[in-house]
Amino acid sequence: MHLTQAEQKVLDGKQGPMLQKVMKTLVLYGEALAAERLVDLDWGGHFSIPFALPGVGPRLEMLDELAEAGLKTKYPFTLDPRAPADFETLGVSPEQKALFLDMLSDQPAYDARMLQLGLRDKNAYTCTPYFPEVGNIPPRGAVLAWSESSCVVYANSVLGARTNRNAAILDLLSNIIGKTPLTGFLTDAGRRANWLVAVKTTKRPNPQLLGAAIGIKVLEDVPFITGLDRFLSPALEPSTIDFLKEMGAACAAIGAVGLYHVENVTPEAVDQGKNLLRPDYRTYTIDDQTLEALFASYPVMWEDPQARPRKCMVGCPHLSLHELHGWTARICDALQAAGRDRVAVETILCAAPQIIQKFKEDEKAYGRLKRSGVKLTDTCPEAYMNNRLCAREAVVTNSNKFRAFTTARMYLDHDLIQIIVGGRV
Amino acid sequence: MAKVFQGRPILPAETRGQAVVTHTGFNTLACYYKSILTNASRAVCGDQDNPELFGRDLTDKIICLPKGIGSTSAGATWERIAIMGIAPAAMLFSQQIDSLSAAGLVLADVWAARRICAVDQLGDEFLNYVQAGQPIHIGSDGRVTVG
Numbered sequence: 001m002h003l004t005q006a007e008q009k010v011l012d013g014k015q016g017p018m019l020q021k022v023m024k025t026l027v028l029y030g031e032a033l034a035a036e037r038l039v040d041l042d043w044g045g046h047f048s049i050p051f052a053l054p055g056v057g058p059r060l061e062m063l064d065e066l067a068e069a070g071l072k073t074k075y076p077f078t079l080d081p082r083a084p085a086d087f088e089t090l091g092v093s094p095e096q097k098a099l100f101l102d103m104l105s106d107q108p109a110y111d112a113r114m115l116q117l118g119l120r121d122k123n124a125y126t127c128t129p130y131f132p133e134v135g136n137i138p139p140r141g142a143v144l145a146w147s148e149s150s151c152v153v154y155a156n157s158v159l160g161a162r163t164n165r166n167a168a169i170l171d172l173l174s175n176i177i178g179k180t181p182l183t184g185f186l187t188d189a190g191r192r193a194n195w196l197v198a199v200k201t202t203k204r205p206n207p208q209l210l211g212a213a214i215g216i217k218v219l220e221d222v223p224f225i226t227g228l229d230r231f232l233s234p235a236l237e238p239s240t241i242d243f244l245k246e247m248g249a250a251c252a253a254i255g256a257v258g259l260y261h262v263e264n265v266t267p268e269a270v271d272q273g274k275n276l277l278r279p280d281y282r283t284y285t286i287d288d289q290t291l292e293a294l295f296a297s298y299p300v301m302w303e304d305p306q307a308r309p310r311k312c313m314v315g316c317p318h319l320s321l322h323e324l325h326g327w328t329a330r331i332c333d334a335l336q337a338a339g340r341d342r343v344a345v346e347t348i349l350c351a352a353p354q355i356i357q358k359f360k361e362d363e364k365a366y367g368r369l370k371r372s373g374v375k376l377t378d379t380c381p382e383a384y385m386n387n388r389l390c391a392r393e394a395v396v397t398n399s400n401k402f403r404a405f406t407t408a409r410m411y412l413d414h415d416l417i418q419i420i421v422g423g424r425v
Numbered sequence: 426m427a428k429v430f431q432g433r434p435i436l437p438a439e440t441r442g443q444a445v446v447t448h449t450g451f452n453t454l455a456c457y458y459k460s461i462l463t464n465a466s467r468a469v470c471g472d473q474d475n476p477e478l479f480g481r482d483l484t485d486k487i488i489c490l491p492k493g494i495g496s497t498s499a500g501a502t503w504e505r506i507a508i509m510g511i512a513p514a515a516m517l518f519s520q521q522i523d524s525l526s527a528a529g530l531v532l533a534d535v536w537a538a539r540r541i542c543a544v545d546q547l548g549d550e551f552l553n554y555v556q557a558g559q560p561i562h563i564g565s566d567g568r569v570t571v572g
Binding site for chain 2: 021024025028029031032033034048049053054055056057058059062147148149152164165166167168169170171184219220253256405
């Protein structure tokens, strides 16, 4: 890989051994990916390393080395949702709480290191940093080094920014150097589609199912999706944004999609249309039967498949403000229609701290939700299930990503609301 | 009879070992997460979605795969298993290495000073030929001898 003189000096250790080590990592990584050179980052990072859990978070010793050398990211960064510590909201038992405290014993030290290394602020924890209330919104064309698969696919596809699917820690090191290897989605060629996915459903598909169907088929390739614009507004209005967020998270987590184009909707597809397709593209058609068969294929992973649901978690990825209002209205209206005051299943909605704060400012909506017994949290449902005692509970959700990574059981939104109100599957 | 394949050495090393083979993507976090959480002395694959590897001991083995898949959270995984002493001896990719595996293996090499030999671009023929349990020799030039 070609390095500039300034980059070579860093690699030679002229700016200290720690920065040399960081640059060495980045150069070896770039060479493995056959990148020509490094390019400057234009915007702050978003990283998928919010916990001190072994195997997920970096070792504290490594963070200490970086912090003690006075290193910091070029721009402030945001992190995935904070570790589950609001035990009352999550309704954990004493045993579950004890296990969480043991699992996350390094978390306070970890959070402190992250602030030292450039975390934007103490509330910069969410998997939807790109919403206006949170404000990590890179402009179109900006070069990034993000991780968290659902954020990468959103930044590339909906915002038109440019980031590869970086691994945790490499994202941090790239943002310390302020550069990333020029390869993959950073190049025009890497952003062209090699699949035409034709959506031929008779009604607006469930985004979480549609995303999964696409991800399973195309894996890490780039799909150009037609037929979806029938169901989405051409302007990126809140309901369209929500749909794209949900679909993207599923195709990124269940496949490995880092970029999709939706004809007449996403920015590059609006500008370039089918010219984005490579000459050798393949075609995949999705209809109602495709999605029904996929949904029917999901196994029940509960210890007791006949169990009554113990908990409902919605918000993987975190809910937008628009979705939070939507879930509030649908749950409360369904309760009213059933002649009930409170939900029959402990229900937790997950969103960014800034979005929860904004929602609470709407006293009428917040009051209504609170009276229904539904709780709000800014943690991550998947992180909750990392606790093996929590993972044994019968949890229901509408999230395909949450289902795929845990023992949670997925239902479509309408059915999930009936479960929340009635208490039975 | 031994058969030789030439790949691109990414993290070169001369090493020998026994093959384990997956013809689908290798999900690093799903494979190793349970072993890490339980501080296991052997890395038994915990990826239920990979029937070729699920339940197999991966410690010190030579993993033959098309490429890595899965969560971007897996960046720290290679370094952890290298420090725990339960890493594979080598990773042999039939395709070009993916960004998540590249990052994780480089991090283990630079930050934990534990080299897990990595060779990529060995081709489809390599993955079609190699069988679980076969002996493999890897040269530091990326030459892989199977059998």
